[in-house]
Amino acid sequence: MRRALICLLVLACGCSEDAPPPPRELVLETAVGAEGVSADVAFEIPEGTRSITIVVQGADDALYALGAFALGDQAELVHLPAGAPGPAMQMTYEQEQIGQLAGDLYQSIRLGTFTHVYPYRPDQNVIAGTGFLRVASNRSGPVTVRILMPEDDGANVLPLNLYVVSDTLADPNTPEFRSEVTRLFAQANVVVTFNGVERIPGTALERITDFSEPQEAPTSMSAMLPGLVADRMATGLDIFFVEGLPAGVGGLALGTPGPPIRGSYYFGVVVRGGFPAAELARITAHEAGHFLALQHVLNRGISGRTYPDPLDDTTPGADNLMEGGTLLTPHQAFALSRSALLITP
Ligand SMILES: [Zn+2]
Known part of the structure; x- marks a missing residue:
């Protein structure tokens, strides 16, 4: 009609x-x-x-x-x-x-x-x-x-905006860090670009002390980080480096997948600083992978039941970025390639 x-x-x-x-x-x-x-x-x-x-x-x-x-x-x-x-x-x-x-x-x-x-x-x-x-x-x-509903225009560039939410944390934006993040995403034909790094000192969010499963709540400390930069005009995904996360947590994505909307309290990923560059890059790529599209290869619920990702070519226990490794499969690459965050060169 x-x-x-x-x-x-x-x-x-x-x-x-x-x-x-x-x-x-x-x-x-x-x-x-x-x-x-x-x-x-x-x-x-x-x-x-x-x-x-x-x-x-x-x-x-x-x-x-x-x-x-x-x-x-x-x-x-x-x-x-x-x-x-x-x-x-x-x-x-x-x-x-x-x-x-x-x-x-x-x-x-x-x-x-x-x-x-x-x-x-x-x-x-x-x-x-x-x-x-x-x-x-x-x-x-x-x-x-x-x-x-972005156009299917072959966009494959993922700009990253790095924010150091700390007075003291070392600048993560080293050549080794950049080249390793670039290499990990290149497996999926995604070209990572870096919009530089900005330090945000003097906040109460340098050390994130809360963490919830399966994902963060709107009222969590992590979900307050995007508010620090909501007025920035940058394209791409925001990466927040903090001094501390709860024990055993190296990073977390504010969405799996996350809303590709700047200004949302879930826009971005959080990474604990202080790791060697290669590990910092792996954690950053893992969390960005979550934010764009990817699940863990296998999750385990409180009951003990296991929940595989929805892809046919991932294998639990194999070297994979969405476990503890670094590789990406063709189906993971496809899922990443659909993200609305990707832009054309
Ligand atoms: Zn994860």
Whole structure:
């Protein structure tokens, strides 16, 4: 119906017969009802779209995911089990500490702001046309849905903005660090560029003392780091080097995947400084890999159950950047290549 109306309007004003292409960024408002899902939210997917990134922004203490998602062929991809999704979302996030919603779409449930990037496997394709989605939550209330659909233009450059959140931490931006981060991403045909390093002294965030599973909360110390640089105009991904993280944590991504939206409290990754350059580079690449697209090859829930990533060519225990190693597989490279954070040279 809407298409017919647009055609009539175009004819009436004597313009070209071709309607303008739909916008590649949308901001839509909807609300989650008492049954735990929103109404259908329709959106136009332009031809030649690299990926669809859906960011749902809601209440800080509510869990969000997609209750339905369809591309231009209108085929629903989530297939949520019957009943309100809230209890199952809380169980996997809070008790199992995995945050993976049952259904056919691999998605990471998230507190406050949820992000999904499609496609995340090489056998998935973006189909242009009118798609739709529904937001699922354990709480009712309004949400804002941002949809980013960048052009499939071969963009493969990932700029990194390095921030040293410390008075004393050594500058991580050494040639050895840069060349190793560059080498790790080159495996996925991603060209990393460095926008330089900026020191941010005198904050109360030099030592991050809280950490939560499966991911950080909007009220965590880590999620306050992006606010330090929310006014910067830089493109690319923000990397925050801090003096301390909780024991055993070398770095953390503020999203897996994270929202590619500057100003979000989840925009960026955090790395503990002080490691030798090669290890600092490996941690940085691992966390940036999370932020763009990648899961651990295998996660283990509190129950002991294991949760593999959604890719077919990764192997638990093998040398891989998303375990303790450095290699990336072709399917991981594909997932990274879909990120809306990538720009053309
Ligand atoms: Zn990790």
